[in-house]
Amino acid sequence: MNEVGIQTLPWPARSPDFNPIEHVWDNLKRCIRARIPVPITTTRELKAAAVEEWHNIPQSDIQDIIDGLPNRLQEVISDREGNTHY
Secondary structure, X not given: OOOOOOOXXXXXXXXXXXXXXXXXXXXXXXXXXXXXXXXOOOHHHHXXXXXXXXXXOOHHHHHHHHXXXXXXXXXXXXXXXXXXXX
């Protein structure tokens, strides 16, 4: 129970993230950061870059992330509290 009286579930400090969209966001961030020749300096530029890069993500990349979920789950089960390579 926290200080305002709301009961919460215990959550491990290193809980693995199985949400495939998180891996897609990571890929999107890397693509935006890799843009050249000039870095993004305004929110308008960032939005335009995000939309452009989002449309450039191959559907096969997204499918590969989704298809890899069973392997991520198995690695977490096998390693218990250890870190995975994901």
